[in-house]
Amino acid sequence: MASQEIEALSSALARLPGLGPRSARRAVLWLIKRRETSLVQLVEALAQVRDTLVECSTCGNVDTSNPCGVCADPRRDQRSICVVEDVADLWALDRARLFTGRYHVLGGRLSALDGVTPEDLTIASLLDRIGAGGIDEVVLAMNATLEGQTTAHYIAERLEGMPVRVTQLAHGLPVGGELDYLDEGTLAQALRARRPVG
Template sequence: MASPEIEALTQALSRLPGLGPRSARRAVLHLIKKREAAMAPLLRALEAVNERLVTCHVCGNVDTVDPCGICKDARRDPRALCVVEDVADLWALDKSRLFPGRFHVLGGRLSALEGIRPEDLTIDALVTRLEQGGVDEVVLAMNATLEGQTTAHYLAERLERFPIRLTQLAHGVPVGGELDYLDEGTLAQALRARRPLG
């Protein structure tokens, strides 16, 4: 039987996304075996993150500075704004280096089941950013879930008064995807989003 401290660490790790009790126990055993090589650097990194991370007051990104590095980057196109559900989505899009503009993190998505309403998200802050001017295009980069699409629809209605180009990420057949493996919803979306060739 493990000590209460080891059990507490295992419990704490098992609450992380993607780690169940067995994976957490394996991680704890690895940390114990490799105390100097694994545990000490992990403790230092966790402590630094806990002490230094802040939320950017402009976009909602998490960084060690406020405004964040993305908001301060003069090479970014301030006329293009990509709205995402959470920081993980921002990081994924930024890592791709395909979007040259800036971001806005909503902090979630509308969900009747979870009781998440528009006032629970940073939609008012988004509207304020647009009222300040200078944005020509808003890209709604919501996840292809019912809640994500509900959020995108709500935002489209809320932002229609602004003289901006409002776009949404394309959904449908993934690169390398085979039609017979796709669900009906994905196929329907791909058919609706079809475009002319040439």
């Protein structure tokens, strides 16, 4: 039997995506065996992230600076914005290093079943960014789910009449797939084959 503190650590780790109770216990045992090196480093890294983590006021990315590293990068194409549902999608696309513009994180997707409306997402701030001018293309990179495609369609309708080209990722993405779980090759093909909406 482990102490309450060790059980609490196991329970906390078991709440992470991809870790169940058994995997969490194995991780805790591994950390305990290496407490002078790995456990100390993990605790310090978690504390540092907790103390410095902020949400980018421009795009919604999570970083340790505001604006985030993507928005502050002068090499990025300021004329194109890639709209994603979540930060994990932004990181997945950026990891592929194929999109050189900036991003906009919606913070979710429209869902009548879950009661998520346009007001619950950052669609208004996206429209403000585009309305300020200087944007030529908006890439709708929603997940290939019913809710993701509904969200993309809604945003495309809101952008009608604005002087921007609206494109979306090619439908080579698997139906029901989520960007964070796709390999770089699939993401690369989807970005290269993006097409106008409508």
